[in-house]
Amino acid sequence: MTEALDKMKVEFIGREESVQAVAAACQDTGEVPERYVRPKMDADPLIADAEGYALPTIDMSRLLNPESSEEESAKLGAACEHWGFFQLVNHGVDGELLGQTKADVAAFFGLSPEEKSAVAMPPGGMQGFGHHFVFSEEQKLDWADLLFLVTRPVEERSLGFWPTNPSTFRDTLDKYTLELANVTEQLFRFMAKDLGVDHEALLGTFRGLPQCVRVNYYPPCRQADRVLGLSPHTDGVGMTLLLHVNDVQGLQIRKDGEWYPVVALPGALIVNIGDVLEILTNGKYKSIEHRAVVNPDTERITIAAFHSAHLSCTIGPLPELGNARYRAMDGVEFTKGYFAAKLEGRRYLESLKL
Numbered sequence: 001m002t003e004a005l006d007k008m009k010v011e012f013i014g015r016e017e018s019v020q021a022v023a024a025a026c027q028d029t030g031e032v033p034e035r036y037v038r039p040k041m042d043a044d045p046l047i048a049d050a051e052g053y054a055l056p057t058i059d060m061s062r063l064l065n066p067e068s069s070e071e072e073s074a075k076l077g078a079a080c081e082h083w084g085f086f087q088l089v090n091h092g093v094d095g096e097l098l099g100q101t102k103a104d105v106a107a108f109f110g111l112s113p114e115e116k117s118a119v120a121m122p123p124g125g126m127q128g129f130g131h132h133f134v135f136s137e138e139q140k141l142d143w144a145d146l147l148f149l150v151t152r153p154v155e156e157r158s159l160g161f162w163p164t165n166p167s168t169f170r171d172t173l174d175k176y177t178l179e180l181a182n183v184t185e186q187l188f189r190f191m192a193k194d195l196g197v198d199h200e201a202l203l204g205t206f207r208g209l210p211q212c213v214r215v216n217y218y219p220p221c222r223q224a225d226r227v228l229g230l231s232p233h234t235d236g237v238g239m240t241l242l243l244h245v246n247d248v249q250g251l252q253i254r255k256d257g258e259w260y261p262v263v264a265l266p267g268a269l270i271v272n273i274g275d276v277l278e279i280l281t282n283g284k285y286k287s288i289e290h291r292a293v294v295n296p297d298t299e300r301i302t303i304a305a306f307h308s309a310h311l312s313c314t315i316g317p318l319p320e321l322g323n324a325r326y327r328a329m330d331g332v333e334f335t336k337g338y339f340a341a342k343l344e345g346r347r348y349l350e351s352l353k354l
Contacts, residue, residue, distance in 0.1 A: 019142075019144055019145050020217065022036070023143075026223075027222070030223075032223050035139075035141050036141050038140055055085055055087055055260075056083055056087070057086065057089055058072065058086045058089070060090050060091045060092060060183070063076065064186075072190075077191070077195070080277075080284075081284055081285060081286065082286075083253075083286070084253075084285065084288035085262070085273075085288055085290075086270075086271050087264065087268040088183070088187075088271050089268050091268075091269055092179075092182075093176070093179045097175055098267065100172045101173070101245075101303065102246075104168055104169045105215055105245050106245055106246070106301060107165075108147065108163050108215075109215075109299075109301060111165060115165060118164075126148060126150075127148055127150060128161040129146070130148075140231075142228055142230050143218060143219065143227040144216055144217060144229045144230060145216075146215060147215040147217075148212065149173070151177040152208070153208055153210065180211070180305045181211055184209060184211075187271070188203055188206065188239070191277075191285070195281060195320075197318055201320075202280065204313070205314075206238050206309060207310045209307055210311075211305060211307050212306045213303060213304070213306070214303075215302070215303050215304075216301065217300075218250060218292060218294050218299060219294075219299055220294065220297050220298050221295075224293065228291060229250055229291075229294045230292035231291060234287040234290075234345070234349055235272065235274040235306060236334070236338035236339075237275070237276055237306040237307060238276045238307050238308060238309055239271065239273065239274055239277060239307045240271070241269045241271055241304070241307075242269065242302055242304045243270075243302065243305075244264045245302060246298075246301055247266075249261060249263055250292045250294065250295060251292055252293060253289070272287075272290065274306070275287045275348070275349045276308070276315055276334070279316065279317060280316075280317060282318065282322055282326065283325050283326070284321065287349060309331050309334070310331060311331035311335065313330070313331050314329070315331060316328025325353060327352055327353075327354055337352075
């Protein structure tokens with residue numbers, strides 16, 4: 001994946017200063033640097049206590065149980081069609097592994113700036129500790145640091161960017177991402193069942209289940225209403241699985257023109273449909289705009305695992321799902337267009353509609 005992006009000449013501008021360091025300075029001065037200050041986030045209202053609002057919850061154990069699979073598969077399809085997001089419980093990922101993953105990630109972000117710089121993202125690079133989607137010196141920046149790694153296929157890993165401190169980090173991440181790949185493949189199979197398509201036709205687009213991980217660190221900010229942890233966007237992949245490392249909330253999804261907060265259930269994986277899956281399903285499943293807000297008092301840490309289309313495949317609506325509503329293209333063209341759109345809501349996905 002990284003080689004393909006290099007060939008596409010995606011232009012990023014690297015920054016050396018971490019947001020964690022900026023946040024520490026702000027605690028002393030009380031002032032947020034202008035590059036991080038966003039316009040008031042009131043263009044779309046935030047629904048805090050909407051009656052009847054609840055992100056759908058899908059139970060993997062019920063999907064796998066022949067006696068409840070049909071009913072739970074229908075719930076899964078409805079969640080993908082009407083929300084594009086759901087919480088996955090009883091997913092089968094070992095609890096001890098989840099705990100170790102959270103501990104290792106928190107320990108990494110607790111290191112000194114010098115120690116984290118050992119895996120710093122090079123200028124124009126994609127992997128390592130640093131920042132993405134920085135295209136110019138004038139744009140507004142997100143209030144977040146990240147560690148981005150290609151995790152699958154294994155042969156595409158650049159282990160020089162995988163932290164060795166804490167000492168268990170590499171082994172833990174290897175095991176955790178393998179578990180998530182298995183969960184993702186199972187979900188794709190049940191989605192194919194709900195859609196009434198051959199599961200191999202759906203899985204073929206994700207041959208080998210290419211996977212990347214983005215670990216997000218959102219420092220606290222006393223003026224949290226003036227910054228954004230992550231700009232509104234959709235994910236240019238097939239499916240994303242998000243794990244909250246700590247209990248600090250901040251994810252919001254946009255539904256019917258309004259922003260809804262997501263309160264993660266303990267131990268759950270937050271799953272969302274990406275642009276590729278919306279295209280494959282000819283618009284039946286929805287890739288939903290989402291953002292991350294910042295807590296004024298406490299850091300927030302999450303791990304997002306992205307499962308992407310194979311770059312050599314063709315991305316287009318499955319023929320069984322009616323007249324195509326999106327144009328088809330190869331994986332490289334799609335990925336290049338997604339990055340060129342600069343993480344601006346659904347703009348790129350909407351441009352692909354026929």
